[in-house]
Amino acid sequence: MLENNILQDENHIIQERREKLTKIRQQKVAYPNHFKPKNRAFDIHKQYGDKNAEELLAVNIEVTIAGRMMLKRVMGKASFATIQDGQAQIQIYISKANIDEACYEDFKHWDIGDIIGATGKLFRTKTNELTIEVKAIELISKSLRPLPEKFHGLTDQELCYRQRYLDLIMNQASKSVFLNRSKIVQSIRESMVNSGYLEVETPMMHVIPGGATAKPFVTHHNALDMPLFLRIAPELYLKRLIVGGLDRVFEINRNFRNEGLSTRHNPEFTMLEFYESYADYHSMMSITEAILRKAAIDSIGSLTFEYQGREVDLAKKFDCLGMLEAIIKYNPQYQMCDLAKPEFLISELAKLTHQKPKTDILGLLQLELFEETTETKLWNPTFIINYPIEVSPLARHADNNSEIAERFELFVVGRELANGYSELNDPEDQAMRFKKQVMQKNAGDEEAMHYDADYVRALEYGMPPTGGCGIGIDRLVMLLTNSPSIRDVIFFPHMRSEADINS
RNA sequence: GGGUUGUUAGCUCAGUGGUAGAGCAGCUGGCUUUUAACCAGUUGGUCGCAGGUUCAAGUCCCGCACAGCCCA
Numbered sequence: 058m059l060e061n062n063i064l065q066d067e068n069h070i071i072q073e074r075r076e077k078l079t080k081i082r083q084q085k086v087a088y089p090n091h092f093k094p095k096n097r098a099f100d101i102h103k104q105y106g107d108k109n110a111e112e113l114l115a116v117n118i119e120v121t122i123a124g125r126m127m128l129k130r131v132m133g134k135a136s137f138a139t140i141q142d143g144q145a146q147i148q149i150y151i152s153k154a155n156i157d158e159a160c161y162e163d164f165k166h167w168d169i170g171d172i173i174g175a176t177g178k179l180f181r182t183k184t185n186e187l188t189i190e191v192k193a194i195e196l197i198s199k200s201l202r203p204l205p206e207k208f209h210g211l212t213d214q215e216l217c218y219r220q221r222y223l224d225l226i227m228n229q230a231s232k233s234v235f236l237n238r239s240k241i242v243q244s245i246r247e248s249m250v251n252s253g254y255l256e257v258e259t260p261m262m263h264v265i266p267g268g269a270t271a272k273p274f275v276t277h278h279n280a281l282d283m284p285l286f287l288r289i290a291p292e293l294y295l296k297r298l299i300v301g302g303l304d305r306v307f308e309i310n311r312n313f314r315n316e317g318l319s320t321r322h323n324p325e326f327t328m329l330e331f332y333e334s335y336a337d338y339h340s341m342m343s344i345t346e347a348i349l350r351k352a353a354i355d356s357i358g359s360l361t362f363e364y365q366g367r368e369v370d371l372a373k374k375f376d377c378l379g380m381l382e383a384i385i386k387y388n389p390q391y392q393m394c395d396l397a398k399p400e401f402l403i404s405e406l407a408k409l410t411h412q413k414p415k416t417d418i419l420g421l422l423q424l425e426l427f428e429e430t431t432e433t434k435l436w437n438p439t440f441i442i443n444y445p446i447e448v449s450p451l452a453r454h455a456d457n458n459s460e461i462a463e464r465f466e467l468f469v470v471g472r473e474l475a476n477g478y479s480e481l482n483d484p485e486d487q488a489m490r491f492k493k494q495v496m497q498k499n500a501g502d503e504e505a506m507h508y509d510a511d512y513v514r515a516l517e518y519g520m521p522p523t524g525g526c527g528i529g530i531d532r533l534v535m536l537l538t539n540s541p542s543i544r545d546v547i548f549f550p551h552m553r554s555e556a557d558i559n560s
Numbered sequence: 561g562g563g564u565u566g567u568u569a570g571c572u573c574a575g576u577g578g579u580a581g582a583g584c585a586g587c588u589g590g591c592u593u594u595u596a597a598c599c600a601g602u603u604g605g606u607c608g609c610a611g612g613u614u615c616a617a618g619u620c621c622c623g624c625a626c627a628g629c630c631c632a
Contacts, residue, residue, distance in 0.1 A: 069604050070570055070586050128596075135592040152592065169585070183593050206571040206584045208596045213571085215627045227571095317561085320629090410632070542628095553626065 074168060074201045081199060092174040092197050094123035099144035101179070102187065110181040120189060122147065123174040123197060125226065128207060131165055137188075140173065141226075148188040149175050155192055163196070169207070170200035221548050231545075234538045237356045238546055241534055242309060244355035245329055248348045254305040254331055259294035261287060261311065267512065268292030268451070270504040272315040274324070287313035292451065292525065293512045295332050296480060299523050300515045307331035309530065320542040321472060324551050327530040332480070336524030338463045341477040342440055345467060345526055346375055349438070349474075349533070356537050364470050364539055370437050375467070379443035380427050387434045402426055420445025420460075435468035450490040450506060452478035453522075469536055477526030484516035 268290030
């Protein structure tokens with residue numbers, strides 16, 4: 058059955074190449090592991106890119122490279138090929154006059170996509186291209202599948218996502234997105250470590266899913282015969298560490314949410330969360346600004362850039378607005394007094410969404426109206442503060458107003474990028490908030506939180522006042538790499554299974 | 561979940577109800593400085609899957625799968 062499926066997408070090109078491979082196997086080790094490249098194309102260009110033909114001749118530099126053959130031009134007794142290694146491409150020149158005749162004949166039958174190694178000295182061609190004049194060349198790894206067409210490359214989005222390896226071979230722009238992703242994550246680590254934060258790892262499998270309002274994935278532990286949930290957020294564990302006295306902690310890791318897929322949602326996504334004792338949501342906003350600026354500089358080298366054709370400016374101090382203020386600022390048809398009336402909000406939301414809101418809780422209605430009318434209009438970075446307490450069950454309430462959480466969310470290009478607050482460290486208040494969540498869950502809200510008794514117990518030992526924040530790494534990478542879809546910044550985004558490959 | 565567009569050779573794409581096409585890749589031959597090399601010849605198809613209408617379907621109709629975009 059398996060063999061059947063493997064053969065299913067065989068074609069005559071693959072057949073030809075298998076026959077070539079069979080011949081290679083008869084002569085030598087087909088996939089040898091002895092070739093050691095001494096140079097990389099990027100370094101060669103960097104080091105010798107400014108040397109002219111005479112200078113190259115004078116210094117007589119010999120290099121040894123290995124990589125994938127991307128282009129091949131055979132002209133009788135001499136040929137050119139383009140070799141691509143990790144970072145760049147370089148041209149090689151193979152003349153029958155310079156190498157063994159049998160080897161040259163072999164080379165003529167090697168395919169685009171094959172991985173080869175070559176040694177030779179650098180020179181410039183008539184058209185002034187830096188090129189390696191090959192004196193020894195060998196096939197290192199035979200490629201059985203044809204690469205996409207050399208000019209158009211791979212453009213089918215679905216294939217780019219499903220066969221990312223092929224996308225990375227063919228599309229330098231795609232590779233560059235992922236190089237930037239790595240730089241961004243590295244930059245964030247530096248920001249945190251430089252500020253005295255300790256990088257930690259907390260469980261990915263939770264007995265009680267917590268730290269966010271979201272549907273979890275469920276799995277089962279056989280030996281203990283118990284259900285386990287893939288984590289929706291690390292928050293409650295990181296704050297347990299704050300209770301334990303690790304006073305500045307951060308974690309960059311995956312969260313899992315059992316929700317729909319979209320250009321902004323993948324079921325597993327990467328979050329940075331960080332917590333600092335004796336800090337509050339204002340200090341978290343400052344740190345967030347600093348992290349984003351450093352990440353932009355360290356990856357793309359600028360604080361201003363385009364996202365999907367429109368300028369984004371991270372240089373100016375980020376705007377900061379109350380949630381209700383923001384609604385009114387961007388939707389002047391509303392009055393502040395209206396936004397305190399549930400019946401007004403219900404009728405507005407019904408108009409906007411063409412369905413009756415599922416809740417009559419004031420804070421939830423206000424948040425929903427904000428999401429409907431305002432969120433997408435927040436293009437340049439804007440902190441939204443003064444969230445209703447009902448939608449912030451883990452956040453401290455303001456000292457002078459028990460209805461308002463000391464919480465912010467950061468929006469950029471109309472999307473939520475970060476969420477932080479002064480953490481709720483009053484164990485009795487937290488117990489009450491969990492109880493309210495449980496009531497909502499019992500009333501049918503699948504996303505409401507569970508009661509986490511161990512977390513309350515931890516708070517009962519005393520947690521210092523703490524500020525905490527989460528930043529969506531995938532969305533940050535989208536922003537800084539001008540990527541329209543979250544799938545463009547995740548190597549292997551979740552896809553429905555292919556009908557014919559694994560069935 | 562709804563709307564919409566797409567799915568044709570390994571890739572990129574044409575295709576007016578009447579014999580399934582091109583370029584690249586592959587194969588054969590030619591060519592000692594090419595640049596998506598070039599020239600000549602040539603192989604390769606379950607037209608996403610399954611039904612229907614029709615003398616005749618890649619093309620029209622229905623359903624399904626997968627994907628893109630928009631909306632929720």
